[in-house]
Amino acid sequence: MDQIVSNIIKMTKPLDQNADKSTNIDSAITQLQELVAKDMLVVNQTILDRMKSPVVLIPELAGHLIASGGKRLRPMLTLACAKLVGYEGQRHTKLATCVEFIHTATLLHDDVVDESNLRRGKETANVVWGNKPSVLVGDFLFSRSFELMVEDGSLKVLKILSNASSVIAEGEVLQLTTTSNMSTTEDAYLEVIKAKTAALFAAACQISAVVGERSEKEEEALKSYGMNLGIAFQLIDDALDYSAKQATLGKSVGDDFREGKITLPLILASRRGDKEETEFWKRTVVKLKQDDGDLEHAISLMQKHDSINATVERARYYGTKAKDDLAIFSNGKHRDVLENIVDFCINRAY
Amino acid sequence: MDQIVSNIIKMTKPLDQNADKSTNIDSAITQLQELVAKDMLVVNQTILDRMKSPVVLIPELAGHLIASGGKRLRPMLTLACAKLVGYEGQRHTKLATCVEFIHTATLLHDDVVDESNLRRGKETANVVWGNKPSVLVGDFLFSRSFELMVEDGSLKVLKILSNASSVIAEGEVLQLTTTSNMSTTEDAYLEVIKAKTAALFAAACQISAVVGERSEKEEEALKSYGMNLGIAFQLIDDALDYSAKQATLGKSVGDDFREGKITLPLILASRRGDKEETEFWKRTVVKLKQDDGDLEHAISLMQKHDSINATVERARYYGTKAKDDLAIFSNGKHRDVLENIVDFCINRAY
Numbered sequence: 001m002d003q004i005v006s007n008i009i010k011m012t013k014p015l016d017q018n019a020d021k022s023t024n025i026d027s028a029i030t031q032l033q034e035l036v037a038k039d040m041l042v043v044n045q046t047i048l049d050r051m052k053s054p055v056v057l058i059p060e061l062a063g064h065l066i067a068s069g070g071k072r073l074r075p076m077l078t079l080a081c082a083k084l085v086g087y088e089g090q091r092h093t094k095l096a097t098c099v100e101f102i103h104t105a106t107l108l109h110d111d112v113v114d115e116s117n118l119r120r121g122k123e124t125a126n127v128v129w130g131n132k133p134s135v136l137v138g139d140f141l142f143s144r145s146f147e148l149m150v151e152d153g154s155l156k157v158l159k160i161l162s163n164a165s166s167v168i169a170e171g172e173v174l175q176l177t178t179t180s181n182m183s184t185t186e187d188a189y190l191e192v193i194k195a196k197t198a199a200l201f202a203a204a205c206q207i208s209a210v211v212g213e214r215s216e217k218e219e220e221a222l223k224s225y226g227m228n229l230g231i232a233f234q235l236i237d238d239a240l241d242y243s244a245k246q247a248t249l250g251k252s253v254g255d256d257f258r259e260g261k262i263t264l265p266l267i268l269a270s271r272r273g274d275k276e277e278t279e280f281w282k283r284t285v286v287k288l289k290q291d292d293g294d295l296e297h298a299i300s301l302m303q304k305h306d307s308i309n310a311t312v313e314r315a316r317y318y319g320t321k322a323k324d325d326l327a328i329f330s331n332g333k334h335r336d337v338l339e340n341i342v343d344f345c346i347n348r349a350y
Numbered sequence: 351m352d353q354i355v356s357n358i359i360k361m362t363k364p365l366d367q368n369a370d371k372s373t374n375i376d377s378a379i380t381q382l383q384e385l386v387a388k389d390m391l392v393v394n395q396t397i398l399d400r401m402k403s404p405v406v407l408i409p410e411l412a413g414h415l416i417a418s419g420g421k422r423l424r425p426m427l428t429l430a431c432a433k434l435v436g437y438e439g440q441r442h443t444k445l446a447t448c449v450e451f452i453h454t455a456t457l458l459h460d461d462v463v464d465e466s467n468l469r470r471g472k473e474t475a476n477v478v479w480g481n482k483p484s485v486l487v488g489d490f491l492f493s494r495s496f497e498l499m500v501e502d503g504s505l506k507v508l509k510i511l512s513n514a515s516s517v518i519a520e521g522e523v524l525q526l527t528t529t530s531n532m533s534t535t536e537d538a539y540l541e542v543i544k545a546k547t548a549a550l551f552a553a554a555c556q557i558s559a560v561v562g563e564r565s566e567k568e569e570e571a572l573k574s575y576g577m578n579l580g581i582a583f584q585l586i587d588d589a590l591d592y593s594a595k596q597a598t599l600g601k602s603v604g605d606d607f608r609e610g611k612i613t614l615p616l617i618l619a620s621r622r623g624d625k626e627e628t629e630f631w632k633r634t635v636v637k638l639k640q641d642d643g644d645l646e647h648a649i650s651l652m653q654k655h656d657s658i659n660a661t662v663e664r665a666r667y668y669g670t671k672a673k674d675d676l677a678i679f680s681n682g683k684h685r686d687v688l689e690n691i692v693d694f695c696i697n698r699a700y
Contacts, residue, residue, distance in 0.1 A: 053520055053523075054520075055520050055523045055524045055527065056527075057523050057526070057527055058520065058523055109485050109486065109489060131481070132526055133523060133526060135459050135485055136459065136519055136522045136523045136526070137519075137523060139459060139492070139515070139518075139519040139522070140516060140519035140520060140523065142489070142492065142515075142519075143512055143515035143516035143518075143519055144516055146496055146508070146512040146515065147509075147512045147513060147516055149512075150505060150508045150509045150512050153505055155500060155503055155505070158496070158500045158508065159497070159500045162493055162496040162497045162499075162500050163497060165489070165492075165493035165496065166490060166493040166494055166497055168489075168493075169486055169487075169489040169490035169492075169493055170403055170404075170405050170408065170490060172486045172489070173403075173405045173407050173408055173483060173486045173487060173490065174405045176407070176482055176483060176486070177405065177406075177407055
């Protein structure tokens with residue numbers, strides 16, 4: 001495995017025309033963290049409090065995932081959007097916790113599903129504890145999330161988040177039906193990532209407008225911002241799965257390839273390929289007959305057809321739309337942070 | 351496998367002192383079905399409508415389980431309790447659907463977990479479709495259930511059902527931690543079945559008092575009725591797992607034994623056993639080293655120590671408590687049906 005990673009690092013240089021972005025990226029996430037630091041203390045404490053259970057395996061397993069260094073981007077979005085709309089109450093921290101619990105439950109179930117071995121550079125919960133506890137602790141966090149929403153008491157928030165949960169599950173099932181299916185179109189792929197990823201980003205942002213009691217126009221704007229940001233985020237995630245940057249971050253590269261997951265870098269490369277290349281994709285992705293060197297060859301085909309860059313370009317398009325969604329809010333620090341976080345999500349590809 | 355079943359049938363005769371109960375059992379479930387027949391038509395249609403999705407695998411997989419002949423006892427309890435409290439609106443059918451969706455989601459996740467091969471005499475969804483879709487379609491039904499509750503709009507109902515869902519997940523995880531653990535006490539076992547099974551029975555009954563806008567006393571009475579009935583139901587389920595009756599119904603016998611699941615028939619038999627028997631349980635249930643004939647030997651030990659009958663006796667105790675819970679409601683057809691269903695749940699062991 002180390003040899004593969006080192007090969008990939010040699011093969012795929014970071015796209016250096018954007019290398020100067022790295023400072024901005026770091027400062028964008030730092031700005032966001034600073035903006036919501038006080039609220040995140042409350043969120044982190046609420047997470048710990050609400051994953052408690054007399055059944056010790058639950059906090060043990062949930063804590064493994066929750067402590068494993070995720071950026072908590074989704075709850076931070078809820079908190080930052082609440083600031084953008086001038087909300088000054090306390091409900092947003094509880095709802096940000098709900099968002100993180102739904103996300104964590106999805107990860108736990110997704111890991112069972114994908115049999116992936118590495119997330120955030122650590123062993124996944126299902127590798128450590130097995131599939132059984134991962135499914136059930138996911139169910140617990142999901143239920144706990146709804147209990148928290150009920151405590152908050154807004155039927156509108158409940159509607160937004162229960163709908164997002166349905167859509168996420170639909171998206172995950174849809175993704176299964178596209179697996180190893182080379183006729184998956186770019187549109188079908190977009191449907192999957194909108195549902196499985198962007199819907200929760202959208203809900204995370206929208207609920208802030210609800211607790212802030214803002215106009216439907218502002219609510220829709222934040223929902224759209226989250227949706228576009230979420231699409232860009234997932235496009236970059238899928239590009240990173242074939243990139244040297246991912247390898248240097250200690251995450252596994254090529255998970256999607258090994259599982260026959262049809263993502264945009266693969267769709268674009270195979271669409272642009274000749275007959276011989278089509279046979280290669282059929283063998284490796286449809287039949288999942290993969291040998292040493294196949295991942296490297298897949299990446300070289302993506303580079304030949306520039307499909308990873310093309311994926312990043314799509315992400316830029318959605319990133320621009322996300323920024324445009326913020327236009328109705330007044331200029332200032334809060335809007336700047338939310339605009340910069342779009343660049344952060346895109347430029348982490350480098 | 352057929353040979354095992356036939357051996358078990360020879361070994362374990364139905365407890366014939368109660369054989370005359372069979373007519374009453376059939377009539378009890380028929381009475382309940384007749385009482386709620388009209389409402390169940392609505393529930394069945396709502397189930398079909400709400401499991402629809404453009405992702406065809408979802409209705410396909412969910413339909414497999416939902417069409418596979420379960421009695422829909424839980425939603426029938428919601429409907430019958432609504433009649434008991436004189437509710438004449440339409441909300442109860444939607445909420446009965448929520449209850450069935452939560453139950454179905456739990457089954458889907460439980461099948462993944464237990465790798466059991468037979469439920470209701472058919473192949474489980476995860477055997478047919480694999481674990482991945484089962485987890486995700488379970489998530490979909492669970493989310494859909496919350497969407498339905500939100501449509502109903504009662505925060506009190508949402509609180510009861512989201513709490514029940516958390517408790518169920520906790521119970522399932524707790525059950526994992528007792529697996530292959532011979533020091534599991536009867537009390538610990540009771541905690542598991544209260545959480546994983548009885549909590550949903552309790553919620554299914556309690557919400558009827560809520561929609562009927564009845565006193566807290568009646569609400570608590572129905573909750574307690576459901577809880578006691580649910581405990582009795584699971585005790586009998588666990589007895590059936592070692593019984594000839596189960597074998598004749600085309601369900602697998604000995605699933606719990608094979609998985610090292612610690613249920614009351616096993617707890618009582620091992621507690622009453624000698625040193626040699628303790629070694630047998632250690633090998634088969636703790637180390638899960640099982641040979642041909644071990645299941646039959648386990649059953650013979652349970653018969654020797656009368657632990658299956660003792661389990662049924664415990665169920666009777668909870669059944670009596672369930673009937674007592676109904677005492678505050680006026681006598682009549684509705685109360686009779688709910689009392690008789692207690693006997694149905696217990697006497698299906700014969």
